[in-house]
Amino acid sequence: MSTTIKPLQRTNDFVVKFANVNGSGSASANGLFARAILRMGVPASARNIFPSNIQGLPTWYEVRISGQGWLGRRGGVDLMVAMNPQTWDRDLAEIEPGGYLFYDSTRELPKSRFRDDIFILGIPLTAICNREYTSPRERQLFKNVMYLGALAFLLGIELAVIDQLIADQFASKQKLIDANYKAVRLGYEAARTQVGAPIGLHVERSDAVGDRIFIDGNAAAGLGCVYGGATVCAWYPITPSTSLVESFTDYCKQLRHDPETGRANYAIVQAEDELASIGMVVGAGWNGARAFTATSGPGISLMQEFLGLAYFAEIPSVLFNIQRGGPSTGMPTKTQQSDVLSCAYASHGDTKHVLLFPQDPKESFDFGALSFDLAERLQTPVFVMMDLDIGMNEWLVDPFRWDETRGYDRGKIMTAEMLEAGKDFGRYLDVDGDGIPFRTLPGTHPARGAYFTRGTSRDPYAKYSELGSVYQANMERLLKKFRTAASLVPAPVVHRAQQETNAGILYYGSTSEPMREALSQLEAQNIHLDAMRIRAFPFNDEVYRFIAEHDFVFLVEQNRDAQLKTLLVNEGEIDPSRIVSLLHYDGSTITAKFISREVASRITASNVKPMKKVAS
Amino acid sequence: MTYLLKPKLHHPSLAPNALGYTRRDYEGAISTMCAGCGHDSISAALIQTCYELDMEPHRVAKLSGIGCSSKSPDYFLGNSHGFNTVHGRMPSVLTGANLANRDLLYLGISGDGDSASIGLGQFAHAMRRGVQMVYVVENNGVYGLTKGQFSATADKGSKSKGGVVNEDSAIDLCALALQMGATFVARSFSGDKGQLVPLLKAAFTHGGTAFIDVLSPCVTFNNHAGSTKSYDFVREHNDALNRLDIFFGKDEIVADYAPGSVTDVRQHDGSILRLHKLHDSYTPTDRIHAMRYLEERKALGQIVTGLLYMDATPNTLHDNLNTVEGALGILGDKALCPGQGNLDKINASLR
Incomplete structure (x- = not known):
């Protein structure tokens, strides 16, 4: 190991990435890791990076721990838990200089397989498992729990917190609880004997989490449908939307059965395709039920004809579009905001549709419930435009609230x-x-x-x-x-720069969290931008005013063709040169780093400094 | 079609049914079909059925796809809500409507192009799901609105008006409905109201997925020699299985048939279907027998009509979903919204 590189020393501010094999049972242990950090009062966010596959392909779980509360993806890795030999080389390459590599050292690897600017933490997980367990399944599952125990030692995560999480998860199954406790301790002890001391990355108990909850957007939106009064759900399985309907089903089972008869206050039908699912939604909406479907881009393509009918015949209907990488099958397990235009103008002939852009799971719940009021009030399809990043990752968000005085708006119905x-x-x-x-x-x-x-x-x-x-x-x-x-529809949210500025920045959906961090990074570089988060289409007049009152605005999107810009330019008759697009569309979650870098480079190139409004 | 406006004044002797409605109350707008179109006869049969069954017109929802047949719901039951949906997709819209309100009677009107060509998938899946409805296909084997192309029910070897011979195999919607699990399957002929009306009555009271394939000749594009869907051809090749009477609790059942020639089937609502057998061996409660019989007769070039199959105790989609009584659509906030208390518990479980 190089003597010039110092090991990273960071408290409550680092990234841990787990490299696993799909279907190996790692998700449960990785989820426990993220939750343990949160239970210690330290904000964290987690992302699944996974292939379109059931078993055997690489999958990653990336946890960002941020005492300051930045919950967007940071980029880079400080500690890699490399459990997948298939991806060893690329996983190794991702580690920041001075970072750490945690691996299963049962089989010795030649020195050439490592880097000399990182710190190696080898624990013979397989050997311990083989010694302690007999069945292959146990050996596999407890290996995951064991690395959780080892990380607890290395990072300073309290064992009591992990124990409590395990007890919560397995409820009354004492045998399972004991077995997991044992595995955690085996890992913990192995790390103590093999490594000797905790590493430079440290989790320190804090109180920065507050009463926030940890949930993925699909689960939140499914719950939002329950609270929004949805009674009919027709759907067809498609990644990444499927878990929304699963959530709706689970919450309905808990909350939507008649207390006297035990019968269901809802109907969920898995249709034969997306044409049938939207057809059922339209039929149910026509007949007075609050009905929805959940889908992704390819499903939206199939639904086009019905969307024109629902628009023209004026039938309330709600669609959740969990956007993924397109076109065609595209990148089914990667995130994008690339269905803006195909939804805004869905179907042949002249149409315009209502779109809502939630920023996170909390707003997926809120907008999910609201969409049914809007659909019935406006008698038209309403699209809740989520994406894979919001839908399939767990986010730390404010707890759900429901105004008990709020009644459903059933719109104009003649009795x-x-x-x-x-x-x-x-x-x-x-x-x-x-x-x-x-x-x-x-x-x-x-x-x-x-x-x-x-x-x-x-x-x-x-x-x-x-x-x-x-x-x-x-x-x-x-x-x-x-x-x-x-x-x-929900009005835009404005964040004014600390100093007066002639430039603005527009964004929507899952870009919100990295944007918060990017604005702070830019401020530190003395670049000041007024920021506006667009939350719906049709655009509120405030959006056009915001563009008009700045010399130019950036617009950050997660698609190639600047689709929201097209919509703004078209609907607001705006000079396209006034909107500078910053586009991130490789399928990965957009980062603050990307936004601030792109903004800074353009500001420098356009030589606009200082960013102060000239007095007129 | 007729160009005369319908008279507003009704004949004073027009007899009201038990609910006080006359036949006129079940009529709709003036038909725009060609004069002599089989579809108009089916509309008339539907009007007679609803009138004689003492149905409240507004308790029926009529849905259709696109095509000549799908236009026809405008021409009957003017006091019912109607929905002319998307080509081939009526089954899904009807399914959704049925999910929203199980208390209405659902009438799906479709054509052979709508159900067997573009909409074959939705047709098959609706039959599988146990959607409670009466699904009528007005089957003429041809596309009328686009001027005479074959549909998927056109028989192999039949000839179009322009002399083109159809080389593709025909889809038999009754055979498909049987295979997919429909619990009431019948075939009839628009020119035989005596057979069609009782079948429609039985279908409306069936309580499950009732499918009736009604051969309905297209006088403009498919009523020539060489067609297998013409009035003449259907009359000549009609192999009627049975004649049907339907009796309700209030009716007196008069036994005036020789023993062994009738079979009574009690439906879920207590009504009795009396089948006058025209074929000794045929048992309409035996699905496998029905499927075999249909194929055998088809091979002989015959068109089997009558009640092909029925399950007297059908299971429905709502049964399977265990939904509450009454319409889901009218449930209020109280039944639907679990409130902040439950949300607090959910929040707590997510920390």
């Missing part, structure tokens, strides 16, 4: 009483000037309020019509309705 009272019913009649007509639900009244729903053009009273003027008036009303939507 039997209203019809009986002689109220004029025109299914596509704009009675309130907001572009939103009344609807009746099937079965409402024996003689009034029935109408024929169709995707062909019709007059305000739902009578078939091919008259150009009738068609056009209806299309204009749909535009008016879309303008109404702009006032109902």
